[in-house]
Amino acid sequence: MKNRKLVLAIVGLMVFALAAVAKAAEVPGEKSAAGVEALEQEAVSLLSEYLRIDTTNPPGNEIKAAEFFKAIFDREGIEARILESTPGRGNIYARLKGDGSKKAVVLMNHMDVVPADRRYWSVDPFAGVVKDGYVWGRGALDMKGMGIVELMAMLALKRQGIPLKADVIFLGVADEEAGGAMGARFMVQEHFDLLKDAGTVLNEFSFISVGDDGKVLHYDVEIFQKAPLWLKLTATGTPGHGSMPRPDSAVVKLIEALHRIVSYQTPLKVEPVVQKFYADTADLEPSPERRQRLKDLRASLQNRAFALEFSEDRWDNAAVRNTISITMLEGSNKVNVIPPQATAQLDVRLLPSEDPQRFLDELQKVIGDESIKIEPVLSFPPSASPTNSEFFKILQEVANSHDPGVKVTTPLLVGFTDCHYFREKGIPCYGFMPFKLTDKEASLLHGNDERLSVENVKFGTRVMYEIVRKLAAQ
Ligand SMILES: [Zn+2]
Structure with missing residues (x-):
């Protein structure tokens, strides 16, 4: 702190003095160091107040x-x-x-x-x-x-x-x-x-x-940024007593559908801005081999071993593919009742160039059960x-x-x-x-x-x- 006395005086005089000193500084960073410092100190105090x-x-x-x-x-x-x-x-x-x-x-x-x-x-x-x-x-x-x-x-x-x-x-x-x-x-x-x-x-x-x-x-x-496509999946089936299981109950159908989704891997796709980001930051990589690969990510991901290694990082993975997280599940509200309906919600995030309808068609194919209803809960364009x-x-x-x-x-x-x-x-x-x-x-x-x-x-x-x-x- 270059000008401790002045700053202390300003703090003592509170707002009006702060305003006056800030006014004296024509351009923070250029003319009056004390004025800049007062403004910065004021920012710290205001943030503390705001967080309360x-x-x-x-x-x-x-x-x-x-x-x-x-x-x-x-x-x-x-x-x-x-x-x-x-x-x-x-x-x-x-x-x-x-x-x-x-x-x-x-x-x-x-x-x-x-x-x-x-x-x-x-x-x-x-x-x-x-x-x-x-x-x-x-x-x-x-x-x-x-x-x-x-x-x-x-x-x-x-x-x-x-x-x-x-x-x-x-x-x-x-x-x-x-x-x-x-x-x-x-x-x-x-x-x-x-x-x-x-x-x-x-x-x-x-x-x-x-x-x-x-x-x-x-x-x-x-x-x-990626675009959300939040989905609700609904399975329906014949309800009944839990003591006599039904192989085609709503819950079973839903679980089978979700299992197929979990086993499915969305394709890798490197958008131009993503390709550029990795190329721009490649030099910061400590490993020379990885550095080389990141300079042309699109080409490098053709290598299966590298693609697997790359996707292990959750952020890297999300940057190069549409992602699906199963986050909400609902079946019966009683342990001995087979419900007529079971639902799941999926947090899907699409790459900026993706078409939501194309993705929905693809998901329908993956599920392979036309009786499962898929409804968007939230979706906006990239x-x-x-x-x-x-x-x-x-x-x-x-x-x-x-x-x-x-x-x-x-x-x-x-x-x-x-x-x-x-x-x-x-x-x-x-x-x-x-x-x-x-x-x-x-x-x-x-x-x-x-x-x-x-x-x-x-x-x-x-x-x-x-x-x-x-x-x-x-
Ligand atoms: Zn925020």
């Missing part, structure tokens, strides 16, 4: 988080409003005006978090504890930390009175962890008038990948964002200014985020969180003791500001 708001979904209660942001925007003189999709499920929308010569930049983040079981945490997951160089709490990584660095970018632009070409929109949404119906989908479907001028949306999920030795490996951006965009160029510039020569890579996201709602409307959405994480740190996402380092909050505040400023003011 319990927005576990279900039930969500994101309205409390929306009110937290609204109070900050009101204090800073930024026009903001709360939009409730249903009572308690708030979304926050704030807009900084530009001259309109460029399309708006949306800083999106979801305010809900997944549940945390206090018994397995070493700190209270909703106390916003700052210790050992980390800010601890459910949502620190997913994605309240990102919400705060987006907020700081907006506040810094406003406080410095930077003339903007593009409007900058802060969009905190509810319900992402349950699919976004009450959040991003509600905003895009019911309030598209507020977002239709958007040219770029920034959102979770990828981040800056760091080796165990602390060396930066690559800046990851999510530009395309979506992607372009790499030949201004955002991509800016990210490459910013990445190089912090880590010279580093590559910006585009791993396939095997899950999905709220980005698809915007991509379906033709608005590019990018998943990039400006945090440097080792595999171990990243694995705490949704896990116990989720935390984000203070250093990352500060670095993220700087990088997000740089990106947004370049996108909106140049």
Whole structure:
């Protein structure tokens, strides 16, 4: 800390002094080190405060988080409003005006978090504890930390009175962890008038990948993700008493169908972006043989032994094929009753180029029993964002200014985020969180003791500001 006395004085004077000092810093990272440091410190305090708001979904209660942001925007003189999709499920929308010569930049983040079981945490997951160089709490990584660095970018632009070409929109949404119906989908479907001028949306999920030795490996951006095709399988049969088994009961038929599905291996397919990701990162492989193979993954997977070895890693496997997880089962609710119906639900994830109908036909063939009914429970089309965009160029510039020569890579996201709602409307959405994480740190996402380092909050505040400023003011 270069200017400890000044920072202590600022902390003592609280918000007004913070605002004044931040105003004095024309450009974080360029002119006033003290101003940048104050802004970064403010980000750490705000994240700690934000993590104390319990927005576990279900039930969500994101309205409390929306009110937290609204109070900050009101204090800073930024026009903001709360939009409730249903009572308690708030979304926050704030807009900084530009001259309109460029399309708006949306800083999106979801305010809900997944549940945390206090018994397995070493700190209270909703106390916003700052210790050992980390800010601890459910949502620190997913994605309240990102919400705060987006907020700081907006506040810094406003406080410095930077003339903007593009409007900058802060969009905190509810319900992402349950699919976004009450959040991003509600905003895009019911309030598209507020977002239709958007040219770029920034959102979770990828981040800056760091080796165990602390060396930066690559800046990851999510530009395309697999599409969910969640299915419900229903078998029917003659019911009866459990004391006299039926070889053709609903449960038996369902189990036979599921057995065929489990024994089935979906074909390998390397999409162009996946091929490129492995080629881009091949040089980081310690084994020379594997390095060579990853440079042309499509060709290498023709080798059966390598294909088997490659698929052993669950993420690698999910990147090169459609996947099926059997997750829910329901039969009789009494041990001595053969039920008339048995159901299973499948979490299917399709590669971006896959056609859902073609996959359903294939699955029907695998099951080989026309009496089993297959119904989609959730399905939306795959979506992607372009790499030949201004955002991509800016990210490459910013990445190089912090880590010279580093590559910006585009791993396939095997899950999905709220980005698809915007991509379906033709608005590019990018998943990039400006945090440097080792595999171990990243694995705490949704896990116990989720935390984000203070250093990352500060670095993220700087990088997000740089990106947004370049996108909106140049
Ligand atoms: Zn998330």
